[in-house]
Amino acid sequence: MSLPTxxxxxxxxxSRCPSFIAGDTKLYCVHGKSAKKPIEKGCICRTCPVHVENALKGRAFxxxxxxxx
Ligand code: SF4
Ligand code: SF4
Incomplete structure (x- = not known):
């Protein structure tokens, strides 16, 4: 595993995730938790090329x- 940047x-x-709040920063696997306090309605991190290529652990960053x- 490596870490994205x-x-x-x-x-x-x-931005295509149902949990995403429009205008928020994205790239939470790098930036950490959203300050907008989203409600989880699903997570598509595991379909993301950044997740796959870095073999990230976890989701809903x-x-x-x-x-x-
Ligand atoms: S981190 Fe996962 S749950 Fe959060 S907005 Fe991105 S894809 Fe959706
Ligand atoms: S794994 Fe992909 S979709 Fe999830 S926060 Fe990181 S870059 Fe965004």
């Missing part, structure tokens, strides 16, 4: 905090 923002799928090694 800011350069992965363009490939982040969060907007609620649970950034990805860890």
């Amino acid at each position: 800011e350069k992965d923002l363009e490939r982040c799928n969060c 907007c609620l649970r905090g950034q990805a860890k090694e």
Whole structure:
């Protein structure tokens, strides 16, 4: 596993997720929890190329905090 970085923002799928709040930052696996306090309505992190390529553990990083090694 490796950790994603800011350069992965363009490939982040969060804006297509039902839990995403419009205008929020995305890339929560790097930035950590959303300050907008989203409600989980599903998470599509595991379909995201950033998640797959970095073999990330976990999901719903907007609620649970950034990805860890
Ligand atoms: S793993 Fe989730 S938070 Fe990270 S880039 Fe992909 S969709 Fe965004
Ligand atoms: S981290 Fe997961 S649950 Fe949160 S907005 Fe991104 S895809 Fe959706």
